[in-house]
Amino acid sequence: MANTTSGSHDHGSHDHHIIPLKTYLTVFGALIFLTVITVLAAKVDFGAFNAVVAFGIASVKAGLVLAIFMHLKYDNMMNRVIIGTSVFFLLVLWFFSILDIVTRIGQESTL
Amino acid sequence: MKLMPRLNTGLSALMALAMVVVATTMATSSAFASAFMPPAVTATAGEVDKIYAFLLITSFISFVMLIGGMFYFVYKYQRRSANDKTAYISHNYTLEFLWSFIPFMIFMFVFVWGWKVYHDMRNVPAGALEIHVMAKKWDWRFIYKSGKEATSGVDDKGQKTPATMVVPVGRPVKLIMASEKINEASTDRSDRPVLHSFYLPAARIKQDIVPGRYTTQWFNIEKPGDYWVFCTEFCGGGHSAMKAIVKAVPEAEFESWLASEGGGSLSLVEQGRNLYAGKACIGCHSADGSAVVGPTFKGVFGKSRSFVSGKTATANEDYLRDSILNPNANVVTGYPAGVMPAYAGQLSDDEVNAIIEFIKTLK
Amino acid sequence: MSTAKSGSHHHAHHYDSAEHEYQSSKEGVWLFLCTEILMFGGLFVAYAIFHHLYPETFKVGSKFTDVRYGATNTVVLLFSSLTMALGIYYCQIKEQKKAVIALATTIVCGFIFMGIKYLEYSHKFHLGLLPGDWYAGNAELIAAEVGNLTIPQNIGLYFSFYFMMTGIHGIHVLIGMALIGWVMVRTMKGEFGPGYYTPVEGVGLFWHLVDLVWIYLFPLLYLVS
Amino acid sequence: MASTGAHSEHNYLNHEKGLWSWLSTLDHKRIGIMYFITVAIFFLVGGIFALLIRTELFSTGQTIMTAETYSRVMTYHGAVMVFLVIIPGIPAFLGNFFLPMQIGAKDVAFPRLNLLSWYCLIIGAGVALMSLAFGGADTGWTFYTPYSIKHAPAVLCMMMGVFIAGFSSILTGLNFVVTTHKLRAPGMTMGRIPLFVWALYSTAIIQVLATPVLAITVLLLAAENIFGIGFFDPALGGDPVLFQHFFWFYSHPAVYIMILPAFGVISELITTFARKTIFGYTAIAYSSLAIAAVSFFVWGHHMFVSGQSEFAGVVFSFLTMLVGVPTAIKLFNWIATLYKGSINLAAPMLYALGFMFLFTIGGVTGIFLATIATDVHFHDTYFVVAHFHYVMVGGTLMAIMGGIFYWFPKMFGKLCSDAWARVSFVFIFVGFNVTFYPQFVLGSLGMPRRYFDYLPEYEHLNRISTIGAYLIGVGFVVGFFTVIHGLLKGKPAGPNPWGGKTLEWTTASPPPHENFLTTPIVTAGPYEYR
Numbered sequence A: 001m002a003n004t005t006s007g008s009h010d011h012g013s014h015d016h017h018i019i020p021l022k023t024y025l026t027v028f029g030a031l032i033f034l035t036v037i038t039v040l041a042a043k044v045d046f047g048a049f050n051a052v053v054a055f056g057i058a059s060v061k062a063g064l065v066l067a068i069f070m071h072l073k074y075d076n077m078m079n080r081v082i083i084g085t086s087v088f089f090l091l092v093l094w095f096f097s098i099l100d101i102v103t104r105i106g107q108e109s110t111l
Numbered sequence B: 001m002k003l004m005p006r007l008n009t010g011l012s013a014l015m016a017l018a019m020v021v022v023a024t025t026m027a028t029s030s031a032f033a034s035a036f037m038p039p040a041v042t043a044t045a046g047e048v049d050k051i052y053a054f055l056l057i058t059s060f061i062s063f064v065m066l067i068g069g070m071f072y073f074v075y076k077y078q079r080r081s082a083n084d085k086t087a088y089i090s091h092n093y094t095l096e097f098l099w100s101f102i103p104f105m106i107f108m109f110v111f112v113w114g115w116k117v118y119h120d121m122r123n124v125p126a127g128a129l130e131i132h133v134m135a136k137k138w139d140w141r142f143i144y145k146s147g148k149e150a151t152s153g154v155d156d157k158g159q160k161t162p163a164t165m166v167v168p169v170g171r172p173v174k175l176i177m178a179s180e181k182i183n184e185a186s187t188d189r190s191d192r193p194v195l196h197s198f199y200l201p202a203a204r205i206k207q208d209i210v211p212g213r214y215t216t217q218w219f220n221i222e223k224p225g226d227y228w229v230f231c232t233e234f235c236g237g238g239h240s241a242m243k244a245i246v247k248a249v250p251e252a253e254f255e256s257w258l259a260s261e262g263g264g265s266l267s268l269v270e271q272g273r274n275l276y277a278g279k280a281c282i283g284c285h286s287a288d289g290s291a292v293v294g295p296t297f298k299g300v301f302g303k304s305r306s307f308v309s310g311k312t313a314t315a316n317e318d319y320l321r322d323s324i325l326n327p328n329a330n331v332v333t334g335y336p337a338g339v340m341p342a343y344a345g346q347l348s349d350d351e352v353n354a355i356i357e358f359i360k361t362l363k
Numbered sequence C: 001m002s003t004a005k006s007g008s009h010h011h012a013h014h015y016d017s018a019e020h021e022y023q024s025s026k027e028g029v030w031l032f033l034c035t036e037i038l039m040f041g042g043l044f045v046a047y048a049i050f051h052h053l054y055p056e057t058f059k060v061g062s063k064f065t066d067v068r069y070g071a072t073n074t075v076v077l078l079f080s081s082l083t084m085a086l087g088i089y090y091c092q093i094k095e096q097k098k099a100v101i102a103l104a105t106t107i108v109c110g111f112i113f114m115g116i117k118y119l120e121y122s123h124k125f126h127l128g129l130l131p132g133d134w135y136a137g138n139a140e141l142i143a144a145e146v147g148n149l150t151i152p153q154n155i156g157l158y159f160s161f162y163f164m165m166t167g168i169h170g171i172h173v174l175i176g177m178a179l180i181g182w183v184m185v186r187t188m189k190g191e192f193g194p195g196y197y198t199p200v201e202g203v204g205l206f207w208h209l210v211d212l213v214w215i216y217l218f219p220l221l222y223l224v225s
Numbered sequence D: 001m002a003s004t005g006a007h008s009e010h011n012y013l014n015h016e017k018g019l020w021s022w023l024s025t026l027d028h029k030r031i032g033i034m035y036f037i038t039v040a041i042f043f044l045v046g047g048i049f050a051l052l053i054r055t056e057l058f059s060t061g062q063t064i065m066t067a068e069t070y071s072r073v074m075t076y077h078g079a080v081m082v083f084l085v086i087i088p089g090i091p092a093f094l095g096n097f098f099l100p101m102q103i104g105a106k107d108v109a110f111p112r113l114n115l116l117s118w119y120c121l122i123i124g125a126g127v128a129l130m131s132l133a134f135g136g137a138d139t140g141w142t143f144y145t146p147y148s149i150k151h152a153p154a155v156l157c158m159m160m161g162v163f164i165a166g167f168s169s170i171l172t173g174l175n176f177v178v179t180t181h182k183l184r185a186p187g188m189t190m191g192r193i194p195l196f197v198w199a200l201y202s203t204a205i206i207q208v209l210a211t212p213v214l215a216i217t218v219l220l221l222a223a224e225n226i227f228g229i230g231f232f233d234p235a236l237g238g239d240p241v242l243f244q245h246f247f248w249f250y251s252h253p254a255v256y257i258m259i260l261p262a263f264g265v266i267s268e269l270i271t272t273f274a275r276k277t278i279f280g281y282t283a284i285a286y287s288s289l290a291i292a293a294v295s296f297f298v299w300g301h302h303m304f305v306s307g308q309s310e311f312a313g314v315v316f317s318f319l320t321m322l323v324g325v326p327t328a329i330k331l332f333n334w335i336a337t338l339y340k341g342s343i344n345l346a347a348p349m350l351y352a353l354g355f356m357f358l359f360t361i362g363g364v365t366g367i368f369l370a371t372i373a374t375d376v377h378f379h380d381t382y383f384v385v386a387h388f389h390y391v392m393v394g395g396t397l398m399a400i401m402g403g404i405f406y407w408f409p410k411m412f413g414k415l416c417s418d419a420w421a422r423v424s425f426v427f428i429f430v431g432f433n434v435t436f437y438p439q440f441v442l443g444s445l446g447m448p449r450r451y452f453d454y455l456p457e458y459e460h461l462n463r464i465s466t467i468g469a470y471l472i473g474v475g476f477v478v479g480f481f482t483v484i485h486g487l488l489k490g491k492p493a494g495p496n497p498w499g500g501k502t503l504e505w506t507t508a509s510p511p512p513h514e515n516f517l518t519t520p521i522v523t524a525g526p527y528e529y530r
């Protein structure tokens, strides 16, 4: 199956989506921009929302990396499901552990 | 292969026999639920035994239906010839629904019932007699409000006699439990306090004892007698030797026992008052409601506290203990952080208990 | 080094086609990333819980981290992610030389990142800011650094998180660098091209994940309030 | 596509020769056999520890060892059986061998990872057992803090061993997920894969999702031991109950890693030996997935009295009840499959019936424990010990034995003595009940577990239990020699001695190097007995 013409491979396969260079550069610019925002936002006090803001921005950045750098936007459903599942089960671990800890304080019944 | 037919009959008979044995023991034991359980000496224990009996009976019925069915089919549909034809039955939605839904309903029923009984198990009735339980590798100590302490001893033959907690019959008893080091002075890591668990089978109660905080449970024994206490959280070589006895006696007898030898020492509250002065708490905390450097102790117990961090908590024993040992974890609103010294390592567990008992009296 | 090889690859006997192998391998890598997320996630969950229990400790602890270092490292890693993505891109469009340059840049970024980490670590060691029980903060040096602060009793906990999280992350960076080195050599040998670049893609996914983790670590450790 | 070949033909066993050809093999079948041998050896080790436990408990007081030794024996028994025997047991051994064959694939998706996972197990086991040289770990298999924070090299070795062995499990799981997704033969839709594959697939999902959390947990625990990081150490402001959350987040799903593949084996055995299509294919397949998912929400049932909040306890009790339902569905479906079948009571089928008998008891007693009020009494007593041996030994181990005797002809091209296999069953089945049934009674009466010594009133039941353990031992020795005898002297089996319908029976026994001479094309479901 050694092909002399580049870019072609076995029958039955699809050409992989190639993300244009410009998109990569734009996304990189956006990531740097968001990093600056994160640092600046940390200087402002949003009260209880500090963590939400920091985490929100981080998640936008993560989303960009996943979608473009990691090609998830053009990938098949299964790989998205896989990542989604891992995050979901992480939340399960967090949710039940914290559930115990915040409802534990009272020595008497918490119900 | 000649063996086969005989073996088949033999094996079916064997499994059927095993089933009859299992089934009869299950059936008899559900009839006399207490036959498999230690005598039940509290009302809660009676409730637990009822759930247990219910579970035994339902399990017994499910088991007979399922495994009885299995035997019947195995017997009825044995392979007759090398090319038997069988029915092609792929599913039956009605049946499938039934055998999902009925177990589900049973499970929900026992869940709710279990929850209800558990709720009673965890809710201490008002006016319970409070006893401090101190667990260490591998022994128990029980300390009463009067300052009386019950510990293990050694009999004439040099055998260890377990620590005995004397309690009055018919009165709720609340245990406030903590884990302590083998000896206060030791800095050896392996002497650290570890998990233990206070298990009183006759009352069907059990609660782990977690280093660094208090855990509680309660019981109300209705029948005089001696009942075993086991440690049920693995704590090392002496785990199985970590036993104690709860001795339930009539109220009058209890009072006279409490007043007898050992009763002369200071009560916990008095010890606490002395520490309050002796450990300089008095410098920053008043007992009469006035605010000094720190908040007053008057009325603090049971109150809701709010902290600089925005969190809130109810001031129970656990909270007080934390506030004494590690005061900066939660700083009370309106008071400076980092002023109160951390008393971790400065006060023994007994001393902390005593101070808390003292604070609790400042209503 | 024959360019004739580029883009051709014999898929393993149990696959139907190179594309089949490519898709399967990629799914394998994603599953692996899923396990990585759950592993790091355990630390994040612990962080969330202890931050909830001891907010003061984390607030004070984060004063010892230098946002300038953290931000620089964030930019370095983001840039390395870009070059990694470009490495794959150039393989896809058969620009082997550029691919090698992109990969080499990525490795250099890895070195810069680790270099800055080294500076941060050695500074912390110097102040005695060690994890947990080993904490041996030097009061004078600390005062010189952050002024007069009441240091919470269990400040060691913050440094436990700091070192566990950045340490495990750092190990991943090192592993990632080694892997990129490996695909870079293979790219130089001309083994990859539009028809076959699965290892580059897989290693790239891993590297991006390492970047992803850092995207969260940065606010958690450097910007907590 | 069926090729009836005599044993002497070219097959995976004689494809290459020499020890090194095994140790470096990428053939899933050979790796499966290597797991077989490894797991069998670890089982003997764990079993010997079990007999030491039972011998010590034969009478009150010190019988053959000190309390300190007992703690270690108990720990190694639990840890070896769980991490080295029963978790790799079915997936990595029978699964490795038969998953690719049942879906008509030539191999698993990543053969190199597959081999690596075997080495992870071996290295992990080596590191874990090295702890014996440092005096042995005595924490129980659950490593509860703060007891396990003791700066002891033995404990550290054990943790690192578990950490490494964990990767073996992750890699196997990862491999199986991709294999099932990507390598099915033409026509083998997800709705047509055998139930054993469904079971392994569900298991693999748990392995991938849960094991990393175990990895980070033992890593943190090791760091706690070395640096005192203060996550789990109350002396440093940590929370020992949090450790339990992290541990059981893995270890509860892990019990379904142990049982789901066994369910899969049972589905295969029942259909083949009743010669009947499975009743409720869809229900059994999806209940495996349901169990896998729900298993992540119930871990707190191990912690009802741990000092976890009462609210959390109740929530966990509720969620635990939910796993009972899909399990009940499976049992009822199997029994329904027997209806109007043509039942052949060969040894594998006996093991399957034994499984249903014992697992039902184990399962319903699980409900006793899930009910929060009764668990307060039963927690950490022999009732729990009896429960989990009924599900793990009565369940999984029975399925492994059944699976071995069922697939033995396929793996080695020879027949084992069915009569002797039945004899081993009788000993194991009887011995098992004699050992563990009394333990339910002991637990109800209040005898705590991990006890080196007990009150005199528990003695006679303990004696019965010990005698039973030796009977099980006899059963396994008989089983062991039956397998050896079959290997050496067994008659040629032919491709399909039992009349199975799944794809592995369509190829030669033992299978050729790449499983099938031509790739099978699938046109119907797995159990088409018409």
Ligand code: HEA
Pocket: B058, B059, B062, B063, B066, B103, B106, D142, D255, D256, D258, D259, D301, D302, D320, D321, D323, D324, D325, D327, D328, D331, D359, D360, D362, D363, D364, D366, D367, D369, D370, D371, D375, D378, D379, D380, D384, D387, D388, D391, D392, D395, D396
């Ligand atoms: C193969 C492993 C396996 C399996 C499958 C199970 C299955 C179950 N387990 Fe078990 N369990 C363990 C292995 C396993 N367990 C281990 C190893 C421990 C101890 C760990 C340690 O501490 O060392 C343990 C401990 C354990 C506990 C903690 C006890 C304690 O320490 O206090 C609990 C509590 O809820 C529990 C519950 C259950 C339940 C509800 C199921 C359910 O999945 C069972 C569902 C099945 C059925 C219910 C039977 C079929 C249904 C019917 C026939 C319908 C009709 C039934 C009724 C009406 C009752 N298990």
Ligand code: HEA
Pocket: D043, D044, D046, D047, D048, D050, D051, D053, D054, D074, D075, D077, D078, D079, D081, D082, D085, D086, D139, D140, D141, D142, D385, D389, D392, D393, D397, D435, D449, D450, D451, D452, D469, D472, D473, D474, D476, D477, D480
């Ligand atoms: C797969 C898991 C598994 C298996 C198969 C077993 C099998 C057995 N277990 Fe195990 N057990 C556990 C998992 C398992 N166990 C776990 C997780 C614990 C908890 C540990 C803890 O608390 O931390 C436990 C704890 C445990 C206890 C409680 C200890 C205590 O709490 O103090 C007891 C006591 O009776 C026991 C007994 C047995 C017996 C008699 C068997 C028998 O079925 C074993 C039968 C096998 C054999 C007897 C081997 C046959 C081999 C020979 C006879 C040797 C012949 C030699 C040659 C041929 C060379 N086990």
Ligand code: CUA
Pocket: B136, B137, B138, B195, B196, B197, B231, B232, B233, B234, B235, B236, B238, B239, B240, B242
């Ligand atoms: Cu104390 Cu076990």
Ligand SMILES: [Cu+2]
Pocket: D251, D252, D255, D299, D301, D302
């Ligand atoms: Cu469980």
